[in-house]
Amino acid sequence: MTTEPVESQPVAASWTRWLGRPGRSLTRRLIWLASAWIVVALTLTGMVLTSQFEESGLRRLGGVLGTTVDEVLLATRSGATGVTTAQIQDSRTLRQLSGKYWAVAELTPDGRLVMLSRSVSLWDAEMPTPFELPEMLADARGKTISYNARGPADEPLRVAASVKSLTGQANPIVFFAAIDRSNIDQDTDAFARVTWIALALLGAGLVAAVFTQVQIGLRPLYGLRNEIAAVRKGEAARIERAYPIEIQPLADQVNRLLAHNQEVVERQRTHVGNLAHALKTPLSVMLAEAGSQPGLLPDVVRRQSEIMKGQVDHHLRRARAAARAQGLGERTPLGEVLDELAVMLERVFETKGVEVDWRAPDELGFRGERQDLQEILGNLMENACKWCGRRVRVSAGPTGLGQMVVVVEDDGPGLPADRYEEVLKRGARLDEDAPGSGLGLSIVDDLVKAYGGRVTLARSDMGGLKVLLELPAAEV
Amino acid sequence: MRVLLVEDDVDLSRQLKGALSDAGYAVDHAADGEDAHFLGDTEPYDVVVLDLGLPKIDGVSVLERWRRDGKTTPVLILTARGAWSDKVSGFDAGADDYLTKPFHTEELLARLRALLRRSAGIASATLTCGGLRLDPRAARANVNGEPLRLTSLEYRLLHYLMMHQGRVISRTELVEHLYDQDFDRDSNTIEVFVGRLRKKIGPDRIETVRGLGYRLTPLAGEAEAA
Numbered sequence: 254m255t256t257e258p259v260e261s262q263p264v265a266a267s268w269t270r271w272l273g274r275p276g277r278s279l280t281r282r283l284i285w286l287a288s289a290w291i292v293v294a295l296t297l298t299g300m301v302l303t304s305q306f307e308e309s310g311l312r313r314l315g316g317v318l319g320t321t322v323d324e325v326l327l328a329t330r331s332g333a334t335g336v337t338t339a340q341i342q343d344s345r346t347l348r349q350l351s352g353k354y355w356a357v358a359e360l361t362p363d364g365r366l367v368m369l370s371r372s373v374s375l376w377d378a379e380m381p382t383p384f385e386l387p388e389m390l391a392d393a394r395g396k397t398i399s400y401n402a403r404g405p406a407d408e409p410l411r412v413a414a415s416v417k418s419l420t421g422q423a424n425p426i427v428f429f430a431a432i433d434r435s436n437i438d439q440d441t442d443a444f445a446r447v448t449w450i451a452l453a454l455l456g457a458g459l460v461a462a463v464f465t466q467v468q469i470g471l472r473p474l475y476g477l478r479n480e481i482a483a484v485r486k487g488e489a490a491r492i493e494r495a496y497p498i499e500i501q502p503l504a505d506q507v508n509r510l511l512a513h514n515q516e517v518v519e520r521q522r523t524h525v526g527n528l529a530h531a532l533k534t535p536l537s538v539m540l541a542e543a544g545s546q547p548g549l550l551p552d553v554v555r556r557q558s559e560i561m562k563g564q565v566d567h568h569l570r571r572a573r574a575a576a577r578a579q580g581l582g583e584r585t586p587l588g589e590v591l592d593e594l595a596v597m598l599e600r601v602f603e604t605k606g607v608e609v610d611w612r613a614p615d616e617l618g619f620r621g622e623r624q625d626l627q628e629i630l631g632n633l634m635e636n637a638c639k640w641c642g643r644r645v646r647v648s649a650g651p652t653g654l655g656q657m658v659v660v661v662e663d664d665g666p667g668l669p670a671d672r673y674e675e676v677l678k679r680g681a682r683l684d685e686d687a688p689g690s691g692l693g694l695s696i697v698d699d700l701v702k703a704y705g706g707r708v709t710l711a712r713s714d715m716g717g718l719k720v721l722l723e724l725p726a727a728e729v
Numbered sequence: 730m731r732v733l734l735v736e737d738d739v740d741l742s743r744q745l746k747g748a749l750s751d752a753g754y755a756v757d758h759a760a761d762g763e764d765a766h767f768l769g770d771t772e773p774y775d776v777v778v779l780d781l782g783l784p785k786i787d788g789v790s791v792l793e794r795w796r797r798d799g800k801t802t803p804v805l806i807l808t809a810r811g812a813w814s815d816k817v818s819g820f821d822a823g824a825d826d827y828l829t830k831p832f833h834t835e836e837l838l839a840r841l842r843a844l845l846r847r848s849a850g851i852a853s854a855t856l857t858c859g860g861l862r863l864d865p866r867a868a869r870a871n872v873n874g875e876p877l878r879l880t881s882l883e884y885r886l887l888h889y890l891m892m893h894q895g896r897v898i899s900r901t902e903l904v905e906h907l908y909d910q911d912f913d914r915d916s917n918t919i920e921v922f923v924g925r926l927r928k929k930i931g932p933d934r935i936e937t938v939r940g941l942g943y944r945l946t947p948l949a950g951e952a953e954a955a
Contacts (some may be wrong), residue, residue: 534738536831541744596820596880603868608882609881612918
């Protein structure tokens, strides 16, 4: 398949593709092969048909010429004085330049033709004879030969020549009969014209049929490609449609590959989680132990543990983001996640009396994994709860083009605008005075970017920080 | 104050035990899920610190069992992974607060103090309406024994409706009682919250009386049983 990022290729668009791109197109290959075969076959057919038609015309002329030769032969007298031929009773041979001629000639031993008599119609013109006629006559061994020539009125002629040995004559006598063949030529031309036009139409029709056939035949492939594109874009989890038996195995293999991918992603995530678990408890111990004692060593241990914790968090996040980049076809209802987080955070911040007011359309969903949406919104909403006066507002809506905007804001003191950029960076922490996890904004930024989204900070009209998230949306 | 500490890491347990004792708590320690479940089931603790990654039975299951048995002791969960899905499942199981490892000991102590203050709130009678039960002390509600997950607005709405069950309450009245002064008082949002509440407690418990407001009534079958 092609490597350029063609998202979808409707059948009609492959026209330009077929005409425009040489080389690796299946359509092009199939159509070229079929077209070449069609052109060769139809050309041969046309040639055979026209030549057959012409030959049958000439055979008809040959019959007429044979009769004329016979008549001339009958009108010929052979005597001691030589050969004399009377005019035959054919009106056309008696009319000057009528297009029907005869002649009688003597073939001398040195290979020359000496004309003895000719039809009236020839008038004083010679019967046209090709230069190599004597040899042709010799080769023919008594059979009648035919050839084309130009007549006295420059008309196309069909000439029959027959060699006879007449009694009393030393040299063989050649009897010629000629007839205008322009009718036959015209007929042949007309036939050829009609035949070629018909064959050209047939050819064009066949090529069009092949084209259609290839398009229809390859349509499941385009369908498969579109489905795979949909999977890559996260709109579908697997190949769902049934395909013809020739490519169903391909679809099955793709599904198997997808399943395998998913499994690898899951496994990686589990490893990552286990590693986090394994490292964080010891880090907790070191932090607590060092925190409980004064001195230089505990200070160093505490500082280094904090750095380790940051590093572990960062790298685990990176690994998860990498695993997620190939996350496939998941969709998560936004309302559900907002609801569970709101319930949970209100309980956690109950002493403070925090109220989380969330608004999102029921059918709005996040095109991605639930865990990731929980991570993004959990961090932002927890942060808002931590810093708010009493109220946190989360509102979401689709923006079209498969995107949505989620806004998380609070009525706290907010953040000066010149620090917005800094807090999105890795490791930057805004709550150095508050123990526990950091602002989590860098986690959010990493995750949102992994989904091709964007995080923007602004001041809320409630007074506090307003975080705008652009995320891929899906209907649920 | 008695606290049950459930943590399988030896060093962390020793540290936390020390810190909790220093802060004046009577500490019991369980190193696996089975012990924890047994202790929590038999002893009257004031608060529980529960690690989620435990041998034998994991923390979430232990918590679920306690809650199913009607234990309302506040529980703070310790999560190592820091993933929100873990926190959410912990809360679904009935946790009251969480702390992500690694944490500072002072943070844990502060959270425990807050939990204890909260659970020591003013006691008042449990409200019932058919299969619905609402415990104002714990700010918890359940329907037919299944815990409900409510946001504070939904909780307040349900609380108000239950206090005035059987009576038709207008939207204006609800707006006035549910929102602070500075909240955007849009009576349409009441519809949104009633809709969400219906999804959680069942669609037929809150009746819409056209032009007047809403009325909470027990379901037909439940009225006699209650």
